[in-house]
Amino acid sequence: MQIEDEIDRLTDEMERNHIQRLSLGICKPEAGTEYISLAQNSERVADHLINVAKTIRELK
Secondary structure, eight states, X not given: OHHHHHHHHHHHHHHXXXXXXXXXXXXXXXXXXXXXXXXXXXXXXXXXXXXXXXXXXXXX
16 A cells, blocks of 8 residues: 555656646646656556555465
8 A cells, every 4th residue: 555655646746746847838738638648547557566466465
């Protein structure tokens, strides 16, 4: 659970940082949708990997 919480925290931080970059004009909105999508997909992949690890642990 600690790893999952940390991944969620990092994803939220990535989104906040991106919004800040947008507001400062450092980043363009077009890139934003892709960036946020990649961050969320990375979180989803991590969640799947955690589930796989839990299943392997239960099978042992």
